Amino acid sequence: MPIKRTIKKEFIKTHPKEGVVRFVALGGLEEVGRNMMFFEYGNEIVVIDAGLQFPEETTPGIDFIIPNISYLEAKKKNIKGLIVTHGHLDHIGAIPYIMNKIGNPLIYTTALNRAMINRRQEDFPNAPKLEFEIVKDGEIKQISENFRVEFFSTAHTIPDSIGVILDTPVGKMVHPGDFRVDYDVEGNPQNLDTWEKIGKQKIHTLLLESTGADKEGHSLSERIVEAEIEKIFKKADGRIIVATFASLLDRLSEIIKIAEKYNRKIFVSGFSMKNNIQIAQNLGFMKIKKETIIPLNEINKYKDDKIVLLCTGAQGESNASLMRIINGDHKQVQIKKGDIVLLSSSVIPGNERSVQILLDDIARQGGIIYHSRMVDIHSSGHAPQEDLKIVMKMVKPKFYTPVHGYYFMRWRNAQLAQEALKLRPEETPIVDNGQVLLLSKDAARISEEMVPSYYVMVDGLGVGDVGEVVLRDRRVLAQEGMVVIITTLDRHTSRFLKNPDIISRGFIYLKENKELVEEIRKRIKSMVTRVPSQQIDADYIKAMIRDQIGQFLYNKTNRRPMILPVVIEI
Numbered sequence: 001m002p003i004k005r006t007i008k009k010e011f012i013k014t015h016p017k018e019g020v021v022r023f024v025a026l027g028g029l030e031e032v033g034r035n036m037m038f039f040e041y042g043n044e045i046v047v048i049d050a051g052l053q054f055p056e057e058t059t060p061g062i063d064f065i066i067p068n069i070s071y072l073e074a075k076k077k078n079i080k081g082l083i084v085t086h087g088h089l090d091h092i093g094a095i096p097y098i099m100n101k102i103g104n105p106l107i108y109t110t111a112l113n114r115a116m117i118n119r120r121q122e123d124f125p126n127a128p129k130l131e132f133e134i135v136k137d138g139e140i141k142q143i144s145e146n147f148r149v150e151f152f153s154t155a156h157t158i159p160d161s162i163g164v165i166l167d168t169p170v171g172k173m174v175h176p177g178d179f180r181v182d183y184d185v186e187g188n189p190q191n192l193d194t195w196e197k198i199g200k201q202k203i204h205t206l207l208l209e210s211t212g213a214d215k216e217g218h219s220l221s222e223r224i225v226e227a228e229i230e231k232i233f234k235k236a237d238g239r240i241i242v243a244t245f246a247s248l249l250d251r252l253s254e255i256i257k258i259a260e261k262y263n264r265k266i267f268v269s270g271f272s273m274k275n276n277i278q279i280a281q282n283l284g285f286m287k288i289k290k291e292t293i294i295p296l297n298e299i300n301k302y303k304d305d306k307i308v309l310l311c312t313g314a315q316g317e318s319n320a321s322l323m324r325i326i327n328g329d330h331k332q333v334q335i336k337k338g339d340i341v342l343l344s345s346s347v348i349p350g351n352e353r354s355v356q357i358l359l360d361d362i363a364r365q366g367g368i369i370y371h372s373r374m375v376d377i378h379s380s381g382h383a384p385q386e387d388l389k390i391v392m393k394m395v396k397p398k399f400y401t402p403v404h405g406y407y408f409m410r411w412r413n414a415q416l417a418q419e420a421l422k423l424r425p426e427e428t429p430i431v432d433n434g435q436v437l438l439l440s441k442d443a444a445r446i447s448e449e450m451v452p453s454y455y456v457m458v459d460g461l462g463v464g465d466v467g468e469v470v471l472r473d474r475r476v477l478a479q480e481g482m483v484v485i486i487t488t489l490d491r492h493t494s495r496f497l498k499n500p501d502i503i504s505r506g507f508i509y510l511k512e513n514k515e516l517v518e519e520i521r522k523r524i525k526s527m528v529t530r531v532p533s534q535q536i537d538a539d540y541i542k543a544m545i546r547d548q549i550g551q552f553l554y555n556k557t558n559r560r561p562m563i564l565p566v567v568i569e570i
């Protein structure tokens with residue numbers, strides 16, 4: 001949970017100065033996810049991406065977190081467009097929640113991204129119909145008087161990803177979105193000419209992602225990944241189950257191709273994965289033979305060595321297909337001895353424990369596991385150190401700002417830029433969410449001003465109604481449990497009519513702690529008898545129980561359960 005900062009009230013009135021472009025990230029700079037940022041000049045704003053973040057340990061029960069858009073909401077008339085770099089949820093996931101509030105600006109993006117955004121929009125019947133301008137590699141759009149954008153194709157893990165060269169009155173800003181450098185089997189980098197061309201344009205500021213900035217070396221060639229997966233296919237005689245992300249479309253495409261080569265049929269389990277494959281196929285990003293994909297309910301008609309099952313759940317997510325298959329909760333498929341299970345993704349930090357359980361369960365049931373720590377069957381979509389340096393050196397910007405990732409990752413990324421580009425620390429400013437970076441012709445300076453960027457949480461149908469208080473309660477309940485104390489009070493005499501009832505959940509087991517329960521009752525009664533009856537009312541008793549019983553329980557148990565006093569007046 002980021003520290004809440006005091007926000008200067010006048011932020012909305014602040015008028016951007018002449019000759020200064022303001023850059024602000026509303027999310028993505030103190031976490032992995034929730035990517036959203038904007039550039040502002042005069043009365044014009046261009047927004048890039050609008051993603052969501054998955055919940056953390058400190059946000060129990062939350063579905064996900066979206067960027068805080070109150071600054072943009074107040075200036076929605078100035079928003080000239082939303083550019084979307086690629087179709088991953090941490091870049092598009094907030095769109096259904098925010099577009100109404102920021103005036104439904106035109107979305108500049110590629111065809112596949114549009115399809116993925118629209119597909120998601122269908123789940124939100126009240127969300128507005130979105131307007132798109134489809135862009136391609138090399139295309140230039142004058143978005144507004146002061147902003148002109150050139151788009152360029154990038155390599156990531158999903159096709160049709162696009163980066164931007166934003167031409168502003170102070171210079172050109174380059175942001176590729178999530179990206180990687182791909183290599184051939186011999187280890188030669190591919191498609192560097194795009195970066196070389198950008199380098200000829202005199203770039204003011206380069207903003208590269210930091211997701212891979214603490215990983216040494218170069219990206220693993222996707223061709224090696226392909227070859228390793230093929231080796232497994234070649235010698236396999238059982239069913240092959242491949243678990244990966246539903247949005248890792250490039251990988252899915254490779255696996256389908258290999259399956260076709262080895263005469264296996266593809267079965268897909270998982271709604272989002274099926275959808276994504278369909279979208280990519282419709283737009284020609286996946287070329288799949290007509291007879292390759294077979295409906296899942298026919299899987300039992302095929303011999304084991306003819307089957308490839310694609311599913312979600314490589315992170316051990318409890319509701320994903322793979323988990324259901326392993327737990328025996330899946331309608332069509334159960335794991336059996338001799339199944340070959342490929343986990344083709346890296347473990348996202350925080351998921352180590354659930355992946356471990358997954359591996360144990362598959363192994364116990366006789367599955368043969370391959371995962372990315374054992375063989376090269378996964379390559380990250382985010383450039384590691386050496387790849388970041390290649391791009392930095394080719395683009396040769398005047399200033400460098402690391403984006404996307406925790407502070408440490410961005411700090412590491414800034415260091416790399418200082419090494420590779422011989423920049424001074426003040427030329428590689430590290431901004432946090434909500435900080436305003438002022439970009440003028442010869443400087444990049446972090447302003448004192450802050451734009452609101454604290455969490456907006458989505459919980460079921462509620463957006464933003466779960467605040468810090470609700471979260472704190474959930475944390476207390478999860479860690480310390482709760483004690484409900486029910487007292488019945490005579491309205492006239494202000495005395496208790498019966499012994500207080502005490503209920504505990506997640507605190508201590510009361511049946512084994514009768515003494516403590518009696519002690520609580522005694523204390524409540526004496527609290528009331530010590531006070532003149534005219535002072536006593538329900539609120540008074542509630543406050544007293546909360547304070548004094550809370551303190552008493554802490555002294556006795558060293559725990560602070562949530563105390564919920566209920567007073568019934570008769």
Ligand SMILES: [Zn+2]
Pocket residue numbers: 086088156178381
């Ligand atoms: Zn991505």
